[in-house]
Amino acid sequence: MRAAAVVSVSFASLWLLGAAPAPTAVAVDDASPIYGVTIPHGYRQWEMIAPSQEAGNLDELRVILGNSLAASAYRANVRPFPDGTILVKLAWKRVASSVFEGAFVPATATTVQVMVKDSARYSASGGWGFGRFIGGKAVDAAQHQHCFACHAARVRASDFVFTKLVQ
Numbered sequence: 211m212r213a214a215a216v217v218s219v220s221f222a223s224l225w226l227l228g229a230a231p232a233p234t235a236v237a238v239d240d241a242s243p244i245y246g247v248t249i250p251h252g253y254r255q256w257e258m259i260a261p262s263q264e265a266g267n268l269d270e271l272r273v274i275l276g277n278s279l280a281a282s283a284y285r286a287n288v289r290p291f292p293d294g295t296i297l298v299k300l301a302w303k304r305v306a307s308s309v310f311e312g313a314f315v316p317a318t319a320t321t322v323q324v325m326v327k328d329s330a331r332y333s334a335s336g337g338w339g340f341g342r343f344i345g346g347k348a349v350d351a352a353q354h355q356h357c358f359a360c361h362a363a364r365v366r367a368s369d370f371v372f373t374k375l376v377q
């Protein structure tokens with residue numbers, strides 16, 4: 211159990227660091243405050259649900275991935291999402307391509323954000339546990355206090371999830 215968790219976080223850390231060897235300072239097994247959500251194992255192999263952009267962060271490229279339960283629920287239009295669904299939002303700094311003028315590419319990874327569906331454990335937050343990670347390390351409790359409030363204010367009707375499947 212412990213070994214599996216260590217492998218998963220190291221894997222995520224490698225990605226966050228742009229495939230450079232993981233330094234020893236990177237947190238292992240780090241869980242988000244309030245929810246206890248960790249970066250899920252193998253998420254880089256998951257299916258892309260959609261990309262996204264935000265006006266305040268146009269220098270960022272983002273993509274939302276889902277595990278197999280998420281992907282099936284999206285395809286069959288099942289809401290609420292089943293327990294075990296996990297959604298991961300990845301973001302990178304957007305930089306000009308060094309090999310093609312006018313093209314932009316992802317550079318340094320900025321954040322990994324995670325939503326885990328467990329309707330019993332997270333009954334107080336619509337069945338979702340939230341985690342936001344920078345450099346493999348969960349951000350503070352203050353930031354986690356706002357996750358559910360914003361999702362609940364805007365997308366309660368779609369099981370608190372903004373992202374729609376794009377084909």
Ligand code: HEC
Nearest residue numbers: 262297299323324325340341342353356357360371372373
């Ligand atoms: C002020 C509003 C707001 C807050 C606060 C917020 N989110 Fe979101 N979240 C969004 C929006 C809008 C999207 C849609 C995609 C995008 O904008 O990149 C989103 C998308 C997501 C997704 C992809 C699934 C989906 O709902 O589309 C995850 C995972 C996620 N957020 C996690 C978090 C976590 C973890 C926190 C707290 C640390 C958080 N969010 C706080 C607005 C918010």
